[in-house]
Amino acid sequence: MRLELRGITKKFGSLTANDHIDLIVEPGQIHCLLGENGAGKSTLMNVLFGLLQADEGEILIDGEPVRLANSGDAVRRGIGMVHQHFMLVPVFSVAENVVLGFEPTRSLDRLDYARARENIRSVSREFGLEVDPDATVESLPIGLQQRVEIIKALSHDAQLLILDEPTAVLTPQEADALMAIMRSLAASGKSILFISHKLKEVRQVSDVITVIRSGRVIGSVPPTASENELAAMMVGREVSLVVQKSAATPREPVLEVRDLVVRDDRGLAVVDGVSLEVHAGEIVALAGVQGNGQTELVEAITGLRHVESGSVVLAGRDITNHSPREILDAGLGHIPEDRQRDGVVLSMSVADNMVLNTPRRAPFARHGTRNLRAVRDHAETLVESFDVRTSSVEAPLSSLSGGNQQKVIVARELSRPLEVLVASQPTRGLDVGSIEYVHREIVRVRDDGHAVLIVSSELDEVMALGDRVAVMFQGRITGIVDPSTSREDVGLLMAGSAPAGTR
Amino acid sequence: ATTVSVASAAGKFKACVVTDTGGINDHSFNASAWAGLQNAAKQDKNITASYLSSTSSASYTPNINKFISQGCGIIVTVGFLMDGATATAANAHPNQKFAIVDDVPNAPKSHGLLALTYDTNQDAFLGGYVAAAMSKTGVVATYGGADIPPVTIYMDGFVAGVRYYDQHMHKHVKVLGWTPSAGNRAKGQFNGKGTFVGNFTDQTAGKTITSGFFADGADIVFPVAGGVGLGSVAAAQQTGKKHSIMWVDSDGCFAEKADCAYFIGSVTKGVTTSVQNAVLAAAKGTFKPGSYVGTLANGGVQFYFDSPTVPASLKATVQTLTKGIESGTISVDPTKYPVG
Amino acid sequence: MPSARRLWDRYRSASPITIALLALVLGLVVGAVIIIATTPAILNAWRGTFHSWGAPGHALKVTFDNVGAAYRSIFTGSIVDPPQFWHSVTTGRGWTASLTPLSETLTYAVPLVIASIAVGITFQTGLFNIGANGQAILGGIAGVAVATLVHLPMALHLPLTLLAGIAGGVVGGAIPGLLKAYTGAHEVIVTLMFNYVASYFMLFTLLSTPLQLPNQTNAISRTMPGGTQLAPLFGTSSGLRVNYGIVVALAVTLFAIWLLDRSSIGFEFRMTGANPHAARASGINARRTLVISFLISGGLAGLAGVAWVAGTTHYIDQNFLQGSAGIGFTAITVALLGRNRPIGIVWGSLLFAALEVGGSNMQANTGIPYDLATVIQSAIVIFVATPVLVKEIFRLRALRAESVKVATAGWGS
Amino acid sequence: MTTLAASAAKVRQPLGRTKAIGWFIVVVGLFTMFGMGVGTGTAPHSTLTFTPIDVSHGAPWHLANLTLPTEWTLVLLGAVIVALGAEVLVRRLAKGAMVRVGLMAIVFLVAVLVWASRQPGPSQVPFINVTAILVGSAAITMILIYGSLSGILCERAGVVNIAIEGQFLGGYLVGEMIDSATNNWLLATVGGLVIGALLGWLLAFLAIRYLSDQIIVGVVIVTMFTGLASYFNSWVLTPYPNLNNGNIASNLAIPGLMKIPIIGPTFFDETGFFYLMLVLVGLVSFALFRTRWGLRVRAVGEHPQAAAAVGISVERTRYVNVILGGAVAGVGGVAFAAIQGQFTPSITSGFGYIALAAMIFGRWRPSGAVAACTLFGVSAYLAYNLQSYQVPISTEILLMFPYLITIAVSAGLVGRVRPPAADGIPYSRE
Ligand SMILES: Nc1ncnc2c1ncn2[C@@H]1O[C@H](COP(=O)(O)OP(=O)(O)OP(=O)(O)O)[C@@H](O)[C@H]1O
Ligand SMILES: Nc1ncnc2c1ncn2[C@@H]1O[C@H](COP(=O)(O)OP(=O)(O)OP(=O)(O)O)[C@@H](O)[C@H]1O
Ligand SMILES: [Mg+2]
Ligand SMILES: [Mg+2]
Numbered sequence A: 001m002r003l004e005l006r007g008i009t010k011k012f013g014s015l016t017a018n019d020h021i022d023l024i025v026e027p028g029q030i031h032c033l034l035g036e037n038g039a040g041k042s043t044l045m046n047v048l049f050g051l052l053q054a055d056e057g058e059i060l061i062d063g064e065p066v067r068l069a070n071s072g073d074a075v076r077r078g079i080g081m082v083h084q085h086f087m088l089v090p091v092f093s094v095a096e097n098v099v100l101g102f103e104p105t106r107s108l109d110r111l112d113y114a115r116a117r118e119n120i121r122s123v124s125r126e127f128g129l130e131v132d133p134d135a136t137v138e139s140l141p142i143g144l145q146q147r148v149e150i151i152k153a154l155s156h157d158a159q160l161l162i163l164d165e166p167t168a169v170l171t172p173q174e175a176d177a178l179m180a181i182m183r184s185l186a187a188s189g190k191s192i193l194f195i196s197h198k199l200k201e202v203r204q205v206s207d208v209i210t211v212i213r214s215g216r217v218i219g220s221v222p223p224t225a226s227e228n229e230l231a232a233m234m235v236g237r238e239v240s241l242v243v244q245k246s247a248a249t250p251r252e253p254v255l256e257v258r259d260l261v262v263r264d265d266r267g268l269a270v271v272d273g274v275s276l277e278v279h280a281g282e283i284v285a286l287a288g289v290q291g292n293g294q295t296e297l298v299e300a301i302t303g304l305r306h307v308e309s310g311s312v313v314l315a316g317r318d319i320t321n322h323s324p325r326e327i328l329d330a331g332l333g334h335i336p337e338d339r340q341r342d343g344v345v346l347s348m349s350v351a352d353n354m355v356l357n358t359p360r361r362a363p364f365a366r367h368g369t370r371n372l373r374a375v376r377d378h379a380e381t382l383v384e385s386f387d388v389r390t391s392s393v394e395a396p397l398s399s400l401s402g403g404n405q406q407k408v409i410v411a412r413e414l415s416r417p418l419e420v421l422v423a424s425q426p427t428r429g430l431d432v433g434s435i436e437y438v439h440r441e442i443v444r445v446r447d448d449g450h451a452v453l454i455v456s457s458e459l460d461e462v463m464a465l466g467d468r469v470a471v472m473f474q475g476r477i478t479g480i481v482d483p484s485t486s487r488e489d490v491g492l493l494m495a496g497s498a499p500a501g502t503r
Numbered sequence B: 001a002t003t004v005s006v007a008s009a010a011g012k013f014k015a016c017v018v019t020d021t022g023g024i025n026d027h028s029f030n031a032s033a034w035a036g037l038q039n040a041a042k043q044d045k046n047i048t049a050s051y052l053s054s055t056s057s058a059s060y061t062p063n064i065n066k067f068i069s070q071g072c073g074i075i076v077t078v079g080f081l082m083d084g085a086t087a088t089a090a091n092a093h094p095n096q097k098f099a100i101v102d103d104v105p106n107a108p109k110s111h112g113l114l115a116l117t118y119d120t121n122q123d124a125f126l127g128g129y130v131a132a133a134m135s136k137t138g139v140v141a142t143y144g145g146a147d148i149p150p151v152t153i154y155m156d157g158f159v160a161g162v163r164y165y166d167q168h169m170h171k172h173v174k175v176l177g178w179t180p181s182a183g184n185r186a187k188g189q190f191n192g193k194g195t196f197v198g199n200f201t202d203q204t205a206g207k208t209i210t211s212g213f214f215a216d217g218a219d220i221v222f223p224v225a226g227g228v229g230l231g232s233v234a235a236a237q238q239t240g241k242k243h244s245i246m247w248v249d250s251d252g253c254f255a256e257k258a259d260c261a262y263f264i265g266s267v268t269k270g271v272t273t274s275v276q277n278a279v280l281a282a283a284k285g286t287f288k289p290g291s292y293v294g295t296l297a298n299g300g301v302q303f304y305f306d307s308p309t310v311p312a313s314l315k316a317t318v319q320t321l322t323k324g325i326e327s328g329t330i331s332v333d334p335t336k337y338p339v340g
Numbered sequence C: 001m002p003s004a005r006r007l008w009d010r011y012r013s014a015s016p017i018t019i020a021l022l023a024l025v026l027g028l029v030v031g032a033v034i035i036i037a038t039t040p041a042i043l044n045a046w047r048g049t050f051h052s053w054g055a056p057g058h059a060l061k062v063t064f065d066n067v068g069a070a071y072r073s074i075f076t077g078s079i080v081d082p083p084q085f086w087h088s089v090t091t092g093r094g095w096t097a098s099l100t101p102l103s104e105t106l107t108y109a110v111p112l113v114i115a116s117i118a119v120g121i122t123f124q125t126g127l128f129n130i131g132a133n134g135q136a137i138l139g140g141i142a143g144v145a146v147a148t149l150v151h152l153p154m155a156l157h158l159p160l161t162l163l164a165g166i167a168g169g170v171v172g173g174a175i176p177g178l179l180k181a182y183t184g185a186h187e188v189i190v191t192l193m194f195n196y197v198a199s200y201f202m203l204f205t206l207l208s209t210p211l212q213l214p215n216q217t218n219a220i221s222r223t224m225p226g227g228t229q230l231a232p233l234f235g236t237s238s239g240l241r242v243n244y245g246i247v248v249a250l251a252v253t254l255f256a257i258w259l260l261d262r263s264s265i266g267f268e269f270r271m272t273g274a275n276p277h278a279a280r281a282s283g284i285n286a287r288r289t290l291v292i293s294f295l296i297s298g299g300l301a302g303l304a305g306v307a308w309v310a311g312t313t314h315y316i317d318q319n320f321l322q323g324s325a326g327i328g329f330t331a332i333t334v335a336l337l338g339r340n341r342p343i344g345i346v347w348g349s350l351l352f353a354a355l356e357v358g359g360s361n362m363q364a365n366t367g368i369p370y371d372l373a374t375v376i377q378s379a380i381v382i383f384v385a386t387p388v389l390v391k392e393i394f395r396l397r398a399l400r401a402e403s404v405k406v407a408t409a410g411w412g413s
Numbered sequence D: 001m002t003t004l005a006a007s008a009a010k011v012r013q014p015l016g017r018t019k020a021i022g023w024f025i026v027v028v029g030l031f032t033m034f035g036m037g038v039g040t041g042t043a044p045h046s047t048l049t050f051t052p053i054d055v056s057h058g059a060p061w062h063l064a065n066l067t068l069p070t071e072w073t074l075v076l077l078g079a080v081i082v083a084l085g086a087e088v089l090v091r092r093l094a095k096g097a098m099v100r101v102g103l104m105a106i107v108f109l110v111a112v113l114v115w116a117s118r119q120p121g122p123s124q125v126p127f128i129n130v131t132a133i134l135v136g137s138a139a140i141t142m143i144l145i146y147g148s149l150s151g152i153l154c155e156r157a158g159v160v161n162i163a164i165e166g167q168f169l170g171g172y173l174v175g176e177m178i179d180s181a182t183n184n185w186l187l188a189t190v191g192g193l194v195i196g197a198l199l200g201w202l203l204a205f206l207a208i209r210y211l212s213d214q215i216i217v218g219v220v221i222v223t224m225f226t227g228l229a230s231y232f233n234s235w236v237l238t239p240y241p242n243l244n245n246g247n248i249a250s251n252l253a254i255p256g257l258m259k260i261p262i263i264g265p266t267f268f269d270e271t272g273f274f275y276l277m278l279v280l281v282g283l284v285s286f287a288l289f290r291t292r293w294g295l296r297v298r299a300v301g302e303h304p305q306a307a308a309a310v311g312i313s314v315e316r317t318r319y320v321n322v323i324l325g326g327a328v329a330g331v332g333g334v335a336f337a338a339i340q341g342q343f344t345p346s347i348t349s350g351f352g353y354i355a356l357a358a359m360i361f362g363r364w365r366p367s368g369a370v371a372a373c374t375l376f377g378v379s380a381y382l383a384y385n386l387q388s389y390q391v392p393i394s395t396e397i398l399l400m401f402p403y404l405i406t407i408a409v410s411a412g413l414v415g416r417v418r419p420p421a422a423d424g425i426p427y428s429r430e
Helices: A041-048 A071-076 A094-099 A113-127 A142-155 A172-187 A199-205 A227-235 A294-301 A324-329 A339-343 A350-354 A372-386 A402-414 A432-447 A459-465 A487-494 B003-008 B029-043 B057-069 B080-092 B120-134 B149-169 B203-215 B226-238 B257-262 B271-284 B312-327 C002-012 C016-038 C040-051 C057-078 C082-091 C095-124 C132-149 C154-183 C187-206 C245-262 C264-274 C276-281 C286-311 C328-337 C342-366 C371-385 C387-394 D002-011 D015-037 D070-090 D097-116 D130-156 D164-182 D185-209 D214-237 D263-268 D272-290 D292-302 D304-309 D314-340 D351-361 D366-389 D395-412
Strands: A003-012 A015-025 A030-034 A056-061 A064-066 A079-082 A160-164 A191-195 A208-213 A216-221 A253-263 A269-279 A283-287 A307-314 A332-335 A420-424 A451-456 A468-473 A476-481 B013-019 B047-053 B074-078 B097-101 B113-118 B139-144 B174-176 B178-180 B192-194 B220-224 B244-249 B263-269 B290-294 B301-305 D045-049 D066-069
Touching: A003 A041, A015 A041, A015 A056, A015 A191, A015 A216, A030 A041, A030 A172, A030 A199, A030 A227, A041 A160, A041 A191, A071 A079, A079 A142, A094 A113, A094 A142, A113 A142, A113 A172, A142 A160, A142 A172, A172 A191, A172 A199, A172 A487, A199 A227, A208 A227, A216 A227, A227 A432, A253 A294, A253 A420, A253 A451, A269 A283, A269 A294, A269 A307, A269 A451, A269 A476, A283 A432, A283 A459, A283 A487, A294 A307, A294 A420, A294 A451, A324 A332, A332 A402, A339 A402, A339 C276, A350 A372, A350 A402, A372 A402, A402 A432, A420 A432, A432 A451, A432 A459, A451 A459, A459 A487, A468 A487, A476 A487, B013 B029, B013 B057, B013 B271, B029 B047, B029 B074, B029 B097, B029 B271, B047 B057, B047 B271, B047 C342, B057 B074, B057 B080, B057 C095, B057 C342, B074 B080, B074 B271, B080 B097, B080 B113, B097 B271, B113 B271, B120 B139, B120 B149, B120 B220, B120 B244, B120 B263, B120 B301, B120 B312, B139 B149, B139 B178, B139 B192, B139 B203, B149 B174, B149 B178, B149 B192, B149 B220, B149 B263, B203 B220, B203 B226, B203 D130, B203 D314, B203 D366, B220 B226, B226 B244, B226 B257, B226 D314, B244 B257, B257 B263, B271 B290, B301 B312, C016 C040, C016 C057, C016 C342, C016 C371, C016 C387, C016 D214, C040 C057, C057 C095, C057 C342, C082 C095, C095 C132, C095 C245, C095 C264, C095 C286, C095 C328, C095 C342, C132 C154, C132 C187, C132 C286, C132 C328, C154 C187, C154 C286, C154 D395, C187 D351, C187 D395, C245 C264, C245 C286, C245 C342, C264 C276, C264 C286, C276 C286, C328 C342, C328 C371, C328 D214, C342 C371, C371 C387, C371 D214, D015 D070, D015 D097, D045 D070, D045 D097, D045 D130, D066 D070, D070 D097, D097 D366, D097 D395, D130 D164, D130 D185, D130 D263, D130 D272, D130 D292, D130 D314, D130 D351, D130 D366, D164 D185, D164 D214, D164 D314, D164 D351, D185 D214, D185 D314, D272 D292, D272 D314, D272 D366, D292 D304, D292 D314, D304 D314, D351 D366, D351 D395, D366 D395
Parallel strands: A030 A191, A030 A208, A079 A160, A160 A191, A283 A451, A283 A468, A332 A420, A420 A451, B013 B047, B013 B074, B074 B097, B097 B113, B113 B290, B139 B174, B139 B220, B220 B244, B244 B263
Antiparallel strands: A003 A015, A003 A056, A056 A064, A208 A216, A253 A269, A253 A307, A468 A476, B178 B192, B263 B301, D045 D066
16 A cells, blocks of 8 residues: 655644654555654654544545544554554453454354454464464563554554554564564565664664654655664764773672562462672673563562562672562662653652652651752752753653653662662663663763663663673573673573573 | 422511421421421411421531521420520520420420420320231331330330230230330330331331331331331332331321321321410410420320221220320330230 | 733633632532522513513513522621621621621531541542541540540540540541551442441440430430530630631641641652552552551541531530531542642632531521532532533633642542 | 552462451351350251242242251351361462352351241241342342442443442432322333433543543532432422322232242342343343443453554443443432332432442452342341341441441452453543
């Protein structure tokens, strides 16, 4: 299908998310949208998918203008979308999710599960996307959930497939697999709109790259353009894509995890005898595919999850199954994986968020009474020194952009007396500009002589930041390697198979 | 009729009632008192009636004061709960005429206050007797809103009536819902254990309890719980004509016309008449403070036959019983009779 | 006229206050419509106009007279009766009469302020306390018990009585709090059911020694001795009921302001309410927080109960906080009206109390049932909760964020 | 706050609760055996009868009275309860624990009845009428079920309907007036349906169109309608009493079936509203969990964005369901009037809220709600009628039981109530 967007404009109140965007996607073309966070990519896609109505401009499919009142229309027009934040009902089965909105029925409006399963199987066969139709979505790993999203789109035989940051949550292998799928889809004549922050894969897969900045099209370039060119186009300035850091000078171990066993909510031992040491002055990067126990491991270390057996020792103090409060006070800094869920309170002011986990500390409070002036001053210094973009420290955090929200967390954690910093997916969903910043800060912490544990499914990040790289697979550490190890070998470890030459 | 219409009739003498939280249509003594005022107003065009329903016990005093400031000729208050508020007001305003229903303020006698109480165990006795006589199953029942004298006095008299019937007719009619125990009836101690709703509003409970009684074999039920009694009527309706209700406080066939068919009789408390008389007297200037006790003798309490099916012989018996109670030869104290 | 223009702008900018005032207006309109639709006199007048195709002048007059009379007596009954007041000013006499309306409004506002703040605190913690009424009942019982059964010098006795009230409420709050924290029982169910339990418990205590009024077999308690009552501000002789409960309410308001805006625990309440996950990750003990929140809320509700008794009847009877006299749901609505902020709640309570008191006066003068006041109150809250609607009705400019803030979060889910 | 509860529950290891429940059951069992059973006096016996109150449509086939030795029966029942507890402890039942608690409750109730009705004994009533208990409690249960269904319809689509109490009241008032005027329950039902739907629409309109807080609006609709009802009652119904004197609906017995002992009188000799309720329960469960419509509704209640992304109109779905829910509650109000008669402002006495509670611990499922409502209905019936068995418990305390039981049971459901994910959260496209 040939898609053409003409002068699409979308405003949110005062903020113009899309500003007269023109875009053409040829049949069988993989067209990539690049842009920093909030540039307007998702918004544009939502407009294209009928979830939002453009204020101006028109959409042409195969030359004829179409009105997409809701995503039902879009789907009927052969547009399918895999959202940045999955649009799946967690408590529903795969089948139910896939057929939702286009359900095959029997008499009395009853759902026809047999046919639903059949649809899925046929799509799976056609595009090699295996998944159990009867599994409950919430029980599936992220990668499979995304697969469900794709199947969903294809089962409505989409001619144009929109993929919004699909690889953010995938392993290198899964990502490569997805690339392959995309190519085969393109080969079979389907057009693809692909959004990503990862310049490498963007250049791998796309036929055309269009860069958007603050709602405007900056320009279209062929995939031959260099990563630095692209980054510069996105952010509007030069950005260094490599992490500058000197060699580590590890000292005594600060965080010691021994034979840790942790169960998840369903009672499965998802952390199954993990031992790990992080020394002062080094960054240990924990690589691994989502859902191999990293999340639970971190939750256990930070006191958010009950430890079945084994121990966690922080600076010589056993903190196993201590309360989060005690652990935080013991000097553990935590940048949570899900920042908006665990890291901040969106409705509260920036200042309050800056003391979120130290509200009772002097000088912020005395005898149970808060010292608001002290809190404000503290916040102002941090906003100053960490260059957080906000109208004022009294502004609600919800009014900050994702990256700036992340900056608030980083500032808060680094401004506390620290022994060890545990950072989960510290740059997920952030644009290169923000990533550059966060990485610099993390390295600074290390150089100040603290221990740092990074958990990331971002292989590049792991390799770039880690002084040692531990790989986790199915609740175990499958290997601890030097960052100079080849991406392929680490990739293999992440997939569970130990390549030659690793312990 | 609402106060607006009544008030619009130009009158000089203002008769006012402060009702309890039940309001003027509680199917109980608030309604009766209000009826009394309205009758008085109908009878004597010079009287205008108006009411104030209390939002809570805390609004008794302000409501009374409001009426005092409006220059009401007489202020009627309803129920022992208003005891304190009424007594205080009466003492503070010696020239203001008051009448309180169903209560003798245990406060220093004050000039303007008339206490209206009723020996309802007398007509309840008749009710009990008639119920016992009319019962086909040999089981009758009663229940109350709460375990308080104005309620239990009825249940107590009812049981007395049944036991009297058993004793003299050598029958074994059983009463469910109230088992009297020793206590100084004269001092208003109507002790015993019985079935209660826990409030005076929950009709659903009334129905549940009543159908329970029916299930336990009772065919005549005597609810002493104001509006809750409507639940009993509902229960009787549901089971067809085999069960009937002994209504309370007012003449059921007058107060609840629609349900007349289900009433066998009404054990009434002459609130309406006594209030009406008090008001008329006050309007004429012949009002006498002090206390009035409604009895069968002075017609202050009466038993009505609502059902046409009552045989004449029974009516006659009731006449003689009435005489006996009036003369005091028949006691209405259930503990004086053997348990049937 | 620049000043006028500025006023106009402030009006158009739809601050929460503007919204509240406009909501009041709309509420009164709703009330008027109901009066018109249900009052025979008015309907007949219009019917007359309709039949004898005459000018609606008369009908309009009747309408205005009736509605006017109703609202006039709400005002004069709850705030001040101008002629009466003028009379007092000129002659210097009849002050009691002139001040009674205001006095009554304040008297009714006292427990409302306290109870609403109690509810507001749980809302801020993301909890839903429908049990304020039950907790207030327990507070009342405990207070009366201590007042009537313990003998102490006043200096101790009054404070102790109030403390007892708080304690009673705390018990009432502990039950849903602990059950939720340790068994996950849904606080809506527990508090809701607990209201009934409390009512029956009250009846039980009223009907049994020692609380029952001696040589009385009615459901009525002993009377609190003078030393334990919240005395009238201007002395018993003044005839004005407004009492030192005001001081209590004031203290509670200040406490709430401190608690919610200044205290660490209050900060943790709000955190837990706004985002329990973040709260937990930040080292806040969810259980502890929700239990404490419920304890404080219950305690305040209990205080409301005892303040109500100690300031007005000085005894409890079977109707105490029952049925329409219940305070729980009113407190919820007031809390919502005041957006769970202490100051907002104070204003809300005053408004509700005024409507309540004025409502009775309206009934006394016009016969229109005071329940209309409840309807007006609810209507106001609905409009306050729906600023956008108000905005559309009055063509206001974009709302400020604060005035659309949501007060609760469904079942908290 | 389910999230809060959940996060609180996370830290706790699951076994503790199972143990607690197990031991609780065992204790109750032992109490039954020795506390109530052993030493109930001189070889008393208890009698169960099965004849219903109302045999106007011809009695069911007779079932002979069942006379049991009180002492041994209690010991036996107690043993059964102990066994249930033991099973929970031994098999470490986590999921099934609540079911056992439910069974325990039932067995214990029977034990209490057996004990209370023992002869010779204090009871004025020498027998337990099993049928009557079921028939009697069916009334309250039916009302509650209407309410719970209404709640389920709304909340499955993500809208909290706390206004059920108000919709009951509305349905009752209108139904009663129409029946009084026309003596036709069909018209009355239509009337109640309309008013309920209107109140539902009001809630939907404010909650969906204006995104205002659903709980606020719900609570306020109730207070408003309560006020309106009692205003109307004294301002209009008092002067015109014949607008409020309808008869109660008569039973429509189902010929053959009603002859079955116990079952017949309970389920097949009821008013049309009871049958309608049964039909609705089946219909709602079927529609919600089997049909396309249900799938979409639940999607809207769980993840509105996802539903919208496949072209389902979240707003329309919610409007429809909230209005449907209102209508069901409205009809419930009429059903209430049909069995209860005259209107009084306090008539619904919190049933709307109790129904809501039932829905919550029926876990937003019709089947669960039915169980919860039945539990409440039966315990309410017994609370009132055990009084004439002269049980040695003060009236007021006895009257607390239905509520205490509800609290106890909901406490048993440790953190396992999980509302639809988007329940109570306003939805906006942007
Ligand atoms: N749901 C929303 N409602 C209103 N405003 C929003 C919303 N989401 C984001 N914004 C506004 O849009 C602006 C940018 O938000 P967003 O998080 O997309 O920025 P961003 O580009 O991701 O920032 P960064 O690049 O630092 O991550 C913010 O100022 C925020 O106030
Ligand atoms: N519903 C909304 N209301 C107000 N502003 C919004 C809304 N959704 C997005 N925005 C803002 O519009 C801008 C574009 O957001 P969009 O999600 O399209 O960014 P993006 O390019 O997808 O960024 P990211 O790379 O983080 O996904 C951002 O500033 C965002 O905050
Ligand atoms: Mg963003
Ligand atoms: Mg995006």
